[in-house]
Amino acid sequence: RAKRDGRNGLRFYAPEMQKHSERALSLATALKNAIASQELALAFQPQMDISHRRMIGAEALLRWRHPERGFVSPAEFIPLAEQNGLIVSIGWWVIDRVLEQLVALRAAGRDNISIAVNVSAAQLVQPDFVTELQARVHASGVPAQAIDIELTESVAMVNPEDTGEKMAALSAAGFRISIDDFGTGYSSMSYLKRFAIDKIKIDKSFVDEVTHKHEDKTIVNAIIHMARSLGMRTIAEGVETEEQFETLRRKGCDAIQGYWYSRPLLGEDFSAFVRAHT
Numbered sequence: 001r002a003k004r005d006g007r008n009g010l011r012f013y014a015p016e017m018q019k020h021s022e023r024a025l026s027l028a029t030a031l032k033n034a035i036a037s038q039e040l041a042l043a044f045q046p047q048m049d050i051s052h053r054r055m056i057g058a059e060a061l062l063r064w065r066h067p068e069r070g071f072v073s074p075a076e077f078i079p080l081a082e083q084n085g086l087i088v089s090i091g092w093w094v095i096d097r098v099l100e101q102l103v104a105l106r107a108a109g110r111d112n113i114s115i116a117v118n119v120s121a122a123q124l125v126q127p128d129f130v131t132e133l134q135a136r137v138h139a140s141g142v143p144a145q146a147i148d149i150e151l152t153e154s155v156a157m158v159n160p161e162d163t164g165e166k167m168a169a170l171s172a173a174g175f176r177i178s179i180d181d182f183g184t185g186y187s188s189m190s191y192l193k194r195f196a197i198d199k200i201k202i203d204k205s206f207v208d209e210v211t212h213k214h215e216d217k218t219i220v221n222a223i224i225h226m227a228r229s230l231g232m233r234t235i236a237e238g239v240e241t242e243e244q245f246e247t248l249r250r251k252g253c254d255a256i257q258g259y260w261y262s263r264p265l266l267g268e269d270f271s272a273f274v275r276a277h278t
């Protein structure tokens with residue numbers, strides 16, 4: 001962040017940039033050992049059906065506890081892992097943990113709960129991504145329908161042809177596909193008709209002021225109506241208050257995810273939430 005304080009501004013800019021890249025470099029290096037050192041964990045954030053107020057699924061969210069720096073946000077380390085390619089092996093680690101979670105849920109009779117997994121462009125472009133995913137899912141005994149693949153609009157735009165083929169293959173194999181952070185990327189909406197999309201995740205930035213800001217209400221209405229006309233479901237992310245939940249319910253949104261229902265939960269906390277809410 002450049003400080004805009006006149007002629008001296010740049011003096012502050014350079015050292016800050018350097019400090020930032022030193023941290024990025026050291027984090028990227030430390031991340032290489034994170035799996036082996038068991039520093040990664042997967043949190044699960046519950047998702048709720050709006051009309052029945054029932055838990056329908058959860059999103060898997062990575063957590064990294066660095067031995068000295070403590071918790072590092074995925075918003076900081078995922079981009080680093082995408083740059084140096086580590087996201088590919090981390091992504092498989094995530095998929096395996098998700099499958100373990102689904103196996104446990106199903107053993108406990110919770111076979112209607114699906115789990116959403118974030119997949120980066122760098123993972124999706126791997127030529128063997130779909131076949132490898134299918135092999136792991138098949139070996140686990142979990143049906144593909146229980147897995148929701150979350151892709152952002154930018155992923156869909158990186159290599160539209162390859163992405164389109166991969167999405168068609170995922171869909172044919174039974175996986176569900178959601179578009180994450182919808183409305184925030186630079187993209188043409190034409191991918192909505194070309195790709196096999198099941199669900200649109202309405203970005204938190206539209207949810208924040210959906211109760212009172214005209215522009216956000218209008219945008220959320222438009223997304224919900226468009227999704228419905230296209231035969232897709234909608235889930236709003238970052239729902240923090242009952243007022244937001246009520247507004248979204250009245251607008252016909254299908255599901256919500258956010259701190260109001262639950263924060264992302266680790267280990268036994270998630271299992272306890274499932275027991276109490278299903």
Ligand code: C2E
Pocket residue numbers: 045060061062073074075078087091094118119120180181237238239240257258259260264
């Ligand atoms: P995302 O996929 O859009 O995930 C939603 C983010 O919003 C999560 O942040 C979640 O903790 C946060 N959130 C959910 N509800 C609320 C709320 O009510 N209020 C507020 N303030 N925040 C809320 P998180 O866990 O820090 O993850 C950030 C991003 O990192 C994710 O955004 C996703 O893009 C990425 N990410 C996380 N795990 C993975 C992963 O396993 N693989 C990949 N490729 N990316 C991941």
Ligand code: MG
Pocket residue numbers: 059118150180
């Ligand atoms: Mg997501």
Ligand code: MG
Pocket residue numbers: 180181203204205237
């Ligand atoms: Mg978002």
Ligand code: MG
Pocket residue numbers: 180181201237
């Ligand atoms: Mg999101």
